[in-house]
Amino acid sequence: MKSTKDFIQSSLNEIKAPDSLYEFANNVPYMVEIEEIKSLSKQVPSLNFPVKKLTNHNFIKLASSAIAVLALIISSSVLLPMTNHNGVKNAAINEDQKIKKENNIDKQNLKISSYDFSDSTKNSLSLHKGTQVKNASTFQLQPQLTQDSKEQRFSKSFRDLDGTLDNLPRDMNFSINNPDIKLLQNNLYGLFRNQVEWSFLGPNENRSLIAETKTFKPNKQIRWVNGHDIVTIEEINHKADHTVLVLLQKASGKESVSLLNTKIALFDLKGNMISQDYEPPTLTGNGRFIFSFPEIKNLPDRILIRIVQTEDSSKKAK
């Protein structure tokens, strides 16, 4: 006769692990390696070497090294033709400036995180010194990116993705003194991604479908997995600067959610998020919704499209 243990074990053995976990396991060594390289590259500029006491012995070593370096500089300036100096110097200056600019960009990117926001009403944002913080007074449903003489103003309505109203700053307007529109967009994209990535663990996580990007055929009927809605992919348009996904909502039952009140993220089949839409979808008529995604450098052959329900924007707009 089977024991309780046998029954429980055999029933739990019915739970099947998804294939993605096996793929993930195979990729773990590579992921850890990349993680280590990234953390190393972050550490390098800020490495604090231990301060050595300047003992007599160390002082002699230091002084002799300095003399050797000085001798090398003098000899090379004598030996190298003078005509090359300006060219070399200019190139070096240009290179310095370029590096400096790139570092600034890196810094800006690094500073963008959820911690930069205070809350949904004060809407403070501290990206860098040039950032101007403004308080939002009016609700903006659609993101607006406009440019006046000096500053770009970006308004974004954050949607309440997990329905608790606790975890996301919702409506937020801020202005960023940043002349580079693409950089701003990338930064904001990074910001949104940080903000909402985990929100895809919401109750509607099982509304997902897998799309073939390389062999994609328009009007191919692909339904949401476990979803009540009948949604098909009409178009995947991968461009250099952004990707457009056109979905068609054919019928909406009692349990269905309008695609207008959704947010969509694209994942690879290993479960890594590739991108997510940076604005509410545009309804073009005939039930077609256009979702736009920021630049995706490498769109895999197969992607997983996941949807989360957001608040009813029509109610919020009132």
Add this chain to the structure above:
Amino acid sequence: MDHTQELIIRCRSGDKQAFGQLVSPFIQKAYAIAYSILKSKESAEDSVQNSLLESYKNIMAGKEFRSFQNWFFSLVTSRSLDIIRRYSKERTNTEFVDTTDLIDQTPQPLEVIIEKEEKLGLLEKILELPDTYRILIILYYYQDLSIREISLLVNLTEGAVKTKLFRARNKLHSLYKSNVLPFKKVGEVN
């Protein structure tokens, strides 16, 4: 040297395929443990993924394992318990559990289907149990941990674990009113 130990050594020597070979046989059970504790496919995947990353880092850091398999299952359990503790306040118990999605849907003989349905019925009842009871049932019956090991994992005294396990069995019995479950085992607690 056993096969597991051999794969661990290959991992450390830089063979990137070895880790997949090492953990693949344990992923099924690891996911079952995580899913039955967390009742969420996504959270279970998170838990197993985090455990995989952590176990690889431990291997590369030179950790010695008496039994890698048991250590890995304990790690998955701990990470799953961490998640459930973290979200216990936020999470309502209303998450939809669709067990039909978890099983293989390929056509099978009637006897197999009946047996599977019985298993599935029991699985559903286990998943219906309150968190504490469900976790204790899984740790004791599925992971085969001792009362002492469970008490350390869940931060309860051994006496409390025995009492709760007894109640958990009774609760499961009342949920699953069938002669299939004998609810007695030689040497079983209370």
